[in-house]
Amino acid sequence: MSRLHLLALALACALAVSCKERGHGHEGEAAHGHEDGGAEPERPDLSVTAYQDGLELFMEYPSLVVGQPSPLVAHFTDARNPEGFKVVTKGRVTATLRYADGAEERFVADKLLRDGIFKPEVRPTKPGEATLTLRLEGEQVAGTVEAGKVTVHPTVAAAVAAAPPEEVGEPAMPFLKEQQWKTQYATAPAEARVLQGGVRTNGELKPVAGQAAELSAPVAGRVLVGGPVAHLGQAVKKGDVLVRLVPTAMAGTTDLATVEMEAARARAELGLAEREVSRAEEMLAARAIPEKQLDAARVAREVAAARASAAERQLALYRGTQSGAGGPGGSTFELRSPLDGVVSFADVTPGAVVEPGKRLVSVINPSRLWLEAKVYEADAPKVERSPGASFTVAGFSREFTVDEKTGRRVAVGTVVDAATRTVPVLFELPNPEGALKPGMFAKVTLYTGETLRAVAIPESAVVDDNGRPTVFVMEGGESFFKRAIRPGVRSGGWVQVLDGVKEGERVVSRGAYELKLSTATGAIPEHGHQH
Structure with a gap:
């Protein structure tokens, strides 16, 4: 055989093998109408998103x-926590086809393809209508999800013919599961709820009246060295000594030598007065003087004794202030806590000299707080008998509630503030863990006492898009519509939707800002992912 013939035969064999590798070797294809060797039509792709048993299933x-x-x-996805869904990382999946006649076919994926993704392979044995169910079993989470009604077609051509036409609707934005699993993400359905009517305003947390105190220096003095030193955050009981202060007013007007000289003079005068009393007693016994002279000598002795005692105390006090130690016999001022609580301010340095009126320590009892809401005068009549309020503060994702069970309404102001045109409304609430701090600003909703039943979504689902309240509505597990809404009443972390979302539609309740940012920056890929 010539070289040319050999080359031709090799080329023919290579073409035959290549044709088989490109997918034309499925058994039974001839029986499906491809005897002419034409390319088999591609089967339509389907997808389903379902929520059941604390699970989210998105399947293609x-x-x-x-x-x-x-x-x-x-x-x-583990969807049990509304604050954030989690990717499933352990388990096995069983897919079950249940036909109308009761027959079942089961297909198992013993392990994950990768985190969050299972890939059981279904190979039906007969055509007809069936129900597709997926059962997840694992340590992390377990449950059953009904994927819904499916049709098993007899041929690929029948599947193609039964495919619904593509509908042109509002544009959807992709947000892949791999992206959702890397951020705080959750969805929630728009549902009918009973909402409390309310008035939105701003407020501030404050200490309860009588549960905050400031301790200031009553006189000029020096903070005692070796005495108690209050510090920020210190827990104190009523009556605890927080500062000891030694007066220094006298020491600022004289020096030690003068004080010692005055003390010595007082002692000498006392000695002289005592000798005068002794002499007067002897002379009275000899009837040399009248009795009233003895009385005068005794009075002079008492005055000299008092002067000497005062001089000694003054000398001891001066020496104590110079050394930073207290003097004897009550020469220090003790500043005591007037209530149980914690030290919220402290400016105490041992040995430091302070002026009268200087604030040294502040104490508050943070176990209960007041919420003061400022209501504009036009809304004041609506909250005159407000049964409660809800509020949020920066740094906390959850909403706080004040009602008859958790607190009380203290008072509603009777005068409109001339500068702000607002009326104060006070509520008292417990703060057992001390998480809330006096001085925090709050966004407050004061309940009016009216209720209504309406379609509502979590407030966390609403984002600002160029001044318009906007939400992301789920089309499927990885595609979303961006819609502007018209919000209504806000109550208990939920907001009424007057227009833009229908009951039953799911919105992104956690991660909406991340989705908005991704669409704005183009970080989301234009095409799907490969499995």
């Missing part, structure tokens, strides 16, 4: 055809 798969393998790309 080709139309089911008898005898054809159909891999189910099942994305499982």
